[in-house]
Amino acid sequence: MNLLEAHGIEKRYSGHLALDDVSIMVPKGTIYGLLGPNGAGKTTLIRIINQITGPDKGEVLFNGRKLEANDIYKIGYLPEERGLYKKMKVGEQALFLSQLKGLSRNDAMKRLKYWFEKFEIQSWWDKKIEELSKGMAQKVQFMVTVIHEPELLIFDEPFSGFDPINTQLVKDEILELKKKGTTIIFSTHNMSTVEDLCDHITLINKSKNILSGQIDNVRMNYGSNIFEVGYRGNYDAIASNLGGMFEIINNNIENAVPKLQVKVSNPAESNKLLQSILPHTEVVSFNPVVPSMHDIFIKVVSEYNKTHGLSNN
């Protein structure tokens, strides 16, 4: 079941189309990656989901019914452009933001206590935000985003400003939330975290949804018919015998094992490739090269821009 569905969203700002017929389906309890170059329209879509702005066309469904004003209490949003009142004390500010999310003062206090202990930041309560480092402030910000235990969490570049240790802390926290059944929409430019965390992705480019699906399917679909063969033997012997049928695109040594990358014309030819190599060398490994999200991102976006005569900016 989908927690959130957006159907045919269109949003126009004076003369500029920010979103053009964009639809996404976010299944409950999954992590959904929202990818795309800068200015593609991701933030606009997120703002529409948060009811900060409304769509010109299309509708957003939450739990199967039309998104309502009160649903903002069930959504937690960590914007990319985020900050806190610099002159306000950490505790007071956390309390204020939690209450804005609909928690009573008592509930907010209890939960804040739990989180402050969990993050080991009790001593910050009476400090002003301006006295904290950027990473520390981000921690506070993360905390107040999840404090009201929303059904849907939207993180826009959640790891910016964190050192590797705190990045891991937040990553674990996100996985923990997922385990508890929270649905998470995740927007980032960091493709390796997308591979680590996301179950589904949507790639938005130039206001349009140009690629959607389960992350594994997407990666398989963009498999570039390249196989990697680890071998023990003479490279020249293989090369001279494969030359005519397959294209060798790379040969290097990785972890003390020489590896060949061979391109086939379609995936069904993998057996044929193996058969042609076997007589000439000893094969120690054989696997398809699955493209990284990074490669897919670049490939899909630049191909789209090329075919539509658009620039890459």
Place this chain on the structure above:
Amino acid sequence: MKQIYLILQREFMTRVRKKSFIILTLLTPFFFAAMMVLPSYLATMEDTDVKSIAIIDNTGNFADAVPQTEYLKFSYITDTPVDKLKNSLEESGYYALLAIDSTSEKITPRLTIYSTKQPSIDVISHIENSLEKEIETRKLKSYNIENLDKILDDVKTEVNLRSIKVTKDGEEKESSTLITMGIAYILSFLMYMMVLLMGNQIMQGVIEEKNNRVIEVIISSIKPINLMLGKIFGLASVSLLQIFIWVVLTFGLATVGLSFITEKGQKANIEQVKTAQDMMGQQGIDTATIPTDIEPSEGESFITALKNQNFVLIIGGFIFYFLVGFLLYAALYAAVGSAVENITDTQQLVLPITLPLILALFVMISGIKSPDSPLVFWFSMIPFTSPVVMLTRLPFGVPGWQLALSASLLVITFIIVTIFAAKIYRVGILMYGKKYTWAEMWKWMRYKN
């Protein structure tokens, strides 16, 4: 509603706890009180330097025409010519030299005063008054009227105009134009000042939220219009609190200061009366004939007039006009703040907002003299100027229908303006990187959602 209250509370608490707020709130009353007390204090302080002034009377008619006072001593000089003495005033220890010369007219002389420094107004008026009186008396005498002294005593009159306002029900109230004007001036000026002062603070607050990037965090939990309402209501409560403290402290301080001064002043007065009576006694005038029951004394009627102001109406009216007027302007200031990223960029945008306010101030100044003129009437109806101008009229008494009309117009305008300001605000707070114009804001107003 709860969210608006949360925003209001935050705005209120953070502002009230600021050092600048505490200092401004506590120090301003001292300034106001000083302005009230200082004139009276200065009045009690006399110039206590003894000045001796030389008089050369070339007519020979004005011997002893200028009486001595405690601090002004006059000496008649006959042996030195004017030309010589006027050049050696300091050496001879005189403050000034008064030369009395005869003119073609028989009685009126030509008077000239020579001094090294500009003579003080006290000296000039003392000399002028005493000689005027002397000459008047002489002129009268030249008509040879019988019993002149008695007639003169008889015609001596002092007029004290009591002003009593009569309401429709025939109720009579002692009033004072001066007090009414004073109250009118204070009320409307407070309004004007607070809007300008707080308008700036609102813009700063909005810009700060934008620059902090806290704004998007907040509007994902609260509608922009509610955020804006919370902010302007928060600022309005801060202003009301500040005014309340100002009024209470100013009157407290002024009362203490004035009572201190009048205590001193009364002693001085009693002494003056005594010496006056002594002098009259010496001149053989029957002191008993001086009427002592001129009632009520000016001081008493001042207080009755103050008491008779309709304070319920004035305070109620002030709170209403201040609150709604403040909110009306505050919404506009918030809209402007949302369209910029830097307080220095607001100047052009703010001009159309401050213009009606400044206009209202000018009308207020003329309105204080003639609170029922058509100009003042219309400006007390127009919503953008009515908060200032109606407050000017309020202490003078305003017909009920005018008050009702002006108040409803103001409320309606407030609602409409706030809706449009909120539309600008909603778009503006998420716009970065540019300084926007009113034309662009006009476009934002028409955006859906």
